[in-house]
Amino acid sequence: MSSGTLPASLIPAPPVVRPRLSRAAQIMRLGQWVALMTLAMALLLPMGVLLSRAFSNQAGQFVWLANFATYVTTPALFTAAWNSLWTSALTTALVIPLAFFYAFALTRSRIPAKGFFRAAMLIPVLAPSLLPALALITLFGNQGMLRGALFGQPLYGPVGVIMAQVFSCFPHAALILAVALGTSDGRLYEAAAALKAKPLRVFMTVTLPQARYGLVSAAIVVFTLVMTDFGIPKVIGGQFPVLATDVYKQVVGQLDFNMGAVVGIVLLLPAVAAFLIDRWAQRQREATMSGRAVSYQPKPNAARDGLCLLHCLVVAGVLLGLTGVAIWGSLITFWPYNLTLTTANYAFENFDPAGWGAVWNSVKLATLVAVIGAPAIFTIAWLLERGPQGGPIPGMLRLTAQLPLAIPGLVLGLAYILFFNHPANPLGYFYGGLVILVANCLVHFYTVGHLTAMTAIRQLDPEFESVGASLRVPVFVTFGRVTVPICLPAILDIAVYLFVNAMTTVSAVIFLYGPDTKLAAIAVVHMDEAGQGSAAAAMACTILAITAAVKLFHVAMGGVVNRATQAWRQR
Amino acid sequence: MLKRALLALAALTATSAMAEAQTRTRLMVYTALETEQLAPLKAAAEAAVPTIEIAWVRDSTGVITARAIAERANPRADVIWGLSAFSLLQMEAQEMLEPYTPRGAEALRPAMRSDRSPMTWTGMDAFVSAICFNTAVAAQRNLPRPSTWADLLNPAYRGQIVMPNPNSSGTGFLTIAGWVGAQGEARAWQYMTGLHENIQVYTHSGSAPCNNAARGEYAMGLSFDMRAVTLRNQGAPLEIIVPTDGVGYDLEATAIVRGTRNLEAAQRLADFAVSRPAMQLYGRWYALLALPGVESTVRGYPAEFEQRLVSQDIRAMANERERILREWASRFDGKSAPR
Amino acid sequence: MASGVVRAEAEAPTAPTAPPYLVIQQVAKSFGTFAALHRVSLTITQGEFVAFLGPSGCGKTTLLRAIAGLDPPTTGSITQGGRDITGLPPEMRDFGIVFQSYALFPNLSVAQNVGYGLRGGGWTRARVAERVAELLTTVGLPEQAQKYPAQLSGGQQQRVALARALANEPGLLLLDEPLSALDAIVRINLRQELRSLQRRLGVTTIMVTHDQEEAMSVSDRIVVMSQGRIEQVGTPEDIYRRPATPFVAGFVGRSAHFDAKIDTPANMLITPDGLRLEARGLAHLLYGARVEVFIRPEDVRIGPEALVMRHHQGVVTHVEFMGALSRVSVELGRLRLDADVPAGMVTALGAFVGSAIPVALPPEALMVFPTDV
Structure with missing residues (x-):
């Protein structure tokens, strides 16, 4: 035993410790990297490509702030800002x-x-x-x-x-x-x-x-x-x-x-x-x-x-x-001159070539966004919150995850065309298909899901992983046996949130749908533009019926899930 | 859960790949035609050219044009079929159109096809700016029926007229292009300044004025004839007025997108688009067709309709477009705040 | 810091006889510019029960987490059982840990919690069940295996956490404020159980606590820490009776505290108001040197007992009844002292508020530290 009897400064400096990351921590760090790269690919790079347009002219030459100068000298644009x-x-x-x-x-x-x-x-x-x-x-x-x-x-x-x-x-x-x-x-x-x-x-x-x-x-x-x-x-x-x-x-x-x-x-x-x-x-x-x-x-x-x-x-x-x-x-024949009730407005084939197909496309998109998004968003939030904290990656990941909230859907959609459709982009293969729509929706609605996941994870005892590590149980086992079961209600919330928003969004996807992937919410806009207000209302109500059904199912299933996985909450 | 999702994803991409592997060449066709026209056109084209299959991407003129231009670096569309000639000229200026003279295109009216050789685009039909006049509202408010643009300056119409903002709507531009063509630019600005007093709203969307007039929201909306016909068929108490003092028109036109991977099939479709059977089909909805001698079957158009069209140089207007829009914005858009 | 260990007896604490098990050398930890630990060195022997004691923010938890590998130190080295573990992740070390919050998995039953680490080669379902039952019996909860943590009392949860930490038979047991979330009575019972369990299993144990009574009642040795440094390491009695620094004297136990100077003859002190007090072992200090003086209430003599030694006349300002003892506050000029006397004796001593009373400070009871200038 020795409590320092010499002033510490006289003793030669002890070796600097190089902490070794456990294999699990290395995998989590890798996961953070992958998440950051993916988000960068799906958010930062497209936005960068779009924003670079603000500094160039129609011919693609770099013009510094000339566009901004034009902007501030156009009074109508100021009116819009105000x-x-x-x-x-x-x-x-x-x-x-x-x-x-x-x-x-x-x-x-x-x-x-x-x-x-x-x-x-x-x-x-x-x-x-x-x-x-x-x-x-x-x-x-x-x-x-x-x-x-x-x-x-x-x-x-x-x-x-x-x-x-x-x-x-x-x-x-x-x-x-x-x-x-x-x-x-x-x-x-x-x-x-x-x-x-x-x-x-x-x-x-x-x-x-x-x-x-x-x-x-x-x-x-x-x-x-x-x-x-x-x-x-x-x-x-x-x-x-x-x-x-x-x-x-x-x-x-x-x-x-x-x-x-x-x-x-x-x-x-x-x-x-x-x-x-x-x-x-x-x-x-x-x-x-x-x-x-x-x-x-x-x-x-x-x-x-x-x-x-x-x-x-x-x-x-x-x-x-x-x-x-x-x-x-949605049930009247022609507002306001013919108020006879009819279900003809729900025969969408008569108003839009995609017809009911648009509804199924939307359901397919929303399901994919929810099924992929909820686990992915939750896992990334967990990697961020419980993974290794050193280095610049966690901070960058945190910031990136919060950005989508500030980006209007239309701006993001435009950025997607310019980025993913670039001939040099190998991901261009997905352009025009469902994959790009799924990616766009995921990014557009990322932040709220991320915040929900973070809140849920922060309510857990911060030492769960430490206990697991002290018992030499890999952190992924603790994730699967403890974190996910406890947070299942939050994960379901995220899934439903993603589903509902993917069903109703227009601005994020209006530039991105293809001939086989027209969406119901876009059909609403098109029908309204074509003066088919009642059919547009009918399509909007159809979307509402589907999202409401999913929400009700969520509430009902929430009860079942609670009984199955949340029994421990009862005293 | 994630694994299953990935499998589903893989399955989806696989099915779409299989669809492309069919024997017929699948052509991605961008269009701004009315939705109800798409199915008959597709059926006719696929019957006439059995080797192709048409996959439509339809949206409003502005959206579809913006999309095509944004995709310029790596075009997705093979053919554009049914888009404003103004939009096509913008694309031509950016070298986005594949020069090709479709078989029989020389027979089209000279004003309704590309002046280049080989041609970059070919016209289908003309649609004109028109007044959607709600007779029910007019009767209620005791409004006289206008028959010329000049009539719209009548103080009785104060706050009764809606028109599209030309900065956001192709239809809006078409309308003012007609005034410029008919009256000369200086008088056209004078006219618009007077008209401004009677305008209730400049809408963002080109279809909104006629839709609003059809629903009785306003007495009259400045739009184009085709829109009004559709709405009247739905039961709106609309009268479509084609003013007698010269109307601006726009062409619906066809072009092949430069960089298409299916050039051969695209050319066959372009051939069909100028053929007589195709023209007869357009004639079901439009009054003036690009191929002389094909009669429109649309009813309700005045006999001397063709004479009402102003003589306008579409290419010149396209070149002036940016300047005119800026001028318009500085005169009228600044006052867009609610009155 | 930790400079003059004044009295000779404090220099020779009982040297550990067993071989060293955990050796901490020059361990420092900084968070940005803030240094949470300043080059701390410490040796713990096999089977010892050591408490890290100090106010919050003193670095005790930081040191514990460095030992566990949860927050590796910035510099220094730690060896456990002869193996250098300084930079190893927790998974590659050999310890069990109980947190202040227990961190029980709320969605797993008590048995699942305890058996959480019993996995992999050799741990058949039957062996796990057997081991869990054994552990639950050890901590006195054989009947609760199927309950969820939320259905248990705080004390029961604490035992489950302990059983879980011991399941893998770790070489080192780390306890981070394990009792602080419990009621006073449960705490006192549990800490004795903890001590006897530790004795029985012989597992080397480190407990972090800010409760000195808890530290003294269970530990073989106490490490008193302050501001990222070790102030003193010693048996509970050492710490209490022979504090090495003014901090320890002030932090451990109750004491009155005042300044004084060395006067003549040797071993004589004088307070600022001229009160002269005799002390022991100060011969090496020069005349006029400034010192800090501590005395514990139980060492202050009042009444007739004080008359037999060098005493001063004080005034009783307050009498506080504390059960078996009463605490009498007296003023000696500007000096305020407390004296603990058996409750029944207060009257006999004549300790009434406002009355004059003789007060004596026995020379061997004064804890004197030169003031660093």
Whole structure:
């Protein structure tokens, strides 16, 4: 035994330790490499190819910032940036309180039928974004049943855009806020009650601060969604220009890819800023969560519960009502001149050569995206969280995984054409087929799945792998026997999320489908463009029916899976 | 789970490869034709040229053009059949079209085929800008029926007209190209400035004005004739007005994509596209055909329809396109904010 | 640091008789610019129970994780049973570990948890079942094999974690704050069980703890750490009675603490208010040298007992009843001292709040450390 009796500095420096990675750690490091390379191939390189267009002219010569100079001297383009900003901000300001009180009612009150309200809130996620737009035209258009409600304001323009955006963004905000409020610490309420604080004061000093990072996250998600969405402004925006439609205008209208790339970069800026703020908020939140929090059990309170119920009924009523209007719209012969009900609109062969084939293509695509994506995303998140942490790879992988959230689907789709269709690209073989659509959807929707997986993995004891290693059990066995079974609900959530989004997306895939891979959501756009509004509504409702069925199956199967793999949660 | 997914993936790629291995040459054909025209055209072409099989990729003019140009480095389409001549001229400028004079193409109207030799594109039919006039709404709001472009300046129409934004829509460009061709550029700008007062909305999409007029959202939409015919057949109370003071037109045209791996089959399809049977088929939907002597079977067009077309130089317009659009944007797009 | 070990007896702790098992030499660990461990050296013999004791952030867990290979050290070397394991991954070492959280696999039953590492060649299903039953009996949970961890109490979970760590008969058992998540009474019972189990199995054991009572009650030797350095290594009694540094004197056990200077004659101290106190073993210190002085409450004498030695007149400021003992707080000028006396004696000693009382600080009880200047 020897505790240092000499000043340490006098002893020659001891050897530097070169830690050896175990075979398992080496394989995990390799896995991180493969994941990073794959994501780079599927995201960074295509985006790089696209963005390089912003610095060159039509002939392909490098022109420095000339395109940007043209951009800032075109006043109309500035108008679009301003419109994007203020509609995004206003939508956020409208959605957040609505979603907050909805989530509050679900988690902090004793209203009945919470299961129903939880299901109703998801409807907008399950439908293509054209569905609310079509329903709004039926209701508030110039021939609409409720057109007087807009006080003479035209629907086509910011009013319609914001109404449709509020509808489609609501569930995203409500989901995040329900989680934020659901995980709050009940002990603080006990303390507040002990101090005899008035309800309003408790709300202002306990409820709001506890949910503040949830609020920041929700606000940022909504803002980014509105900012990057192009479907709604295109259909219902009239002449109202926003950045997302400007990309469309530059690329599709004027065939100016270089300026399109410039607008794409401008569009990335607020999205990236929002993303950085969100990361900051995430870090704050991790620091505030305590492992000993007690879940909060609301006590009955007639006034609060009554208001909450009213709020939920109104919101759910609007969500269901708009959906109902869309379904009704899909059954009428010709709006508004022939309201006879018919199922003819569902004979898609009469409206689009792909017919029902488009629906099956979508189902096939969505299934592949879910089946490949959920395990892959989860495994990569695990490699990242529990694999070797040294070196630059984990950091780069983390950043890359978060980027897709900030990239509008249209921009990504365009990047895919330019990159994968390049003659020098060996992956060009997949172009035009299902594979490229699957890859594009996976990348486009990667981030949310990744964050879900990370959250699930972080809830596990960080020492599971260490225990396994001390028992000389390979880390992959621990992954298979412990990590995956515990996280199975999260993996299913990711799969369903991917399925639903692959079913409903338009912007990510509009440049990429081939003659045999036309998708249902694209058929909705085409039918709407061809003036077949009822058939478009019918196709949108078909998509909604499929996604809703999958979601219901998920809920039902969730019960079975829980009984099979989550029995240990019961005390 | 992953393994099974990979197997499924492999199976999928295998089946698509098998489809290509069939005896007929599969041609990837890009088009912006109306969806209901695709099936009859495919059937007729495959019957006339038994060695080919057509695989359509259909989208709106803008999307399909953007896609073709983005794919320039490694073209996927073999043939473009049914796309605006303006789009084809843009592609020609980027050396994307394979020169080939289809058999019998010399018989086409000179204004409706490529002026190069060998030709880079051949016309199919002309479609013209038109006014989709909702008679039900007009009756309700007491609006007179316009018969000329000049009539649209009537103050009674304030806020009743929609037209596509030419910066995002080919149809929009076609319409203003017609005004420039008929009135000369200076007077055309003057006209548009006056018309601007009556316009409710410049829509992003070219089909939206007529669709909106058909649904009664607006009294009239400026679009093209073909769209209006389709909607009226669905039961919309639309009258299709082809103004008598000169209308701009666009051609639907055919071209072979340079770099096609199936040049021989593509040429056979290009031959068919200018043949009399094909023209008769186009005549089911379009009023003016590229091959003289083929009668359109579409009803409702005025007899002297052909005379209403302005004399416009498509190539000159294509060259001026960028300048005109920029000018338009600076005059009207800046005011696009809601009124 | 760790400079003058003042008293001669602290220089010769009981030398380990068994051969060294774990030898840690010059081990340092830094995270970026922050040094969590400064060149630490330590030898642990076969079968020893050693506690790493220190406040949070002192580096004790860092050292444990370096030994386990979970976070390899930056420099230095570690040998276990003669094998250099410094850079080896945990899979290639020979240890079992129990974490503060236990890290039981929640979706596996108790039996599956305990048998988790029993796999590969030779471990037939029957042998595993036999070994699991044996281990569960060892830790006193033979009836709980089919339950899930969430259905067990904290103490039971701790035993399952221990059984799991011992399943492979590791040469080294590492315990990271194993008892800190438990209730006070369960802790006291469990730590004795832990000690007797360790004795029975003879497994070399290292336990990290911040609880000095726990460390003293179970360990053969204690390693006191502070700010990434080892302050002292010794038996519990060494640590308590003969602290090597002011940190140890202050951290281990209770003590009053004051500054003083060396006065004349030798071994005489003087406090800033002129109070003169006698000490032992300070002959090598020069007149005027500054020192820090510690004294434990049980060594302070008050009342009649103080009268028989050199004493001073103090004032009682507070009396705290603590069960068997009462703690009497007295003021000696500006010096505040505590004295522990049997509870029944408080009245007999005349220790009432506000009353004057004689106070004596026995010379052999003063722990004196020269102040580093």
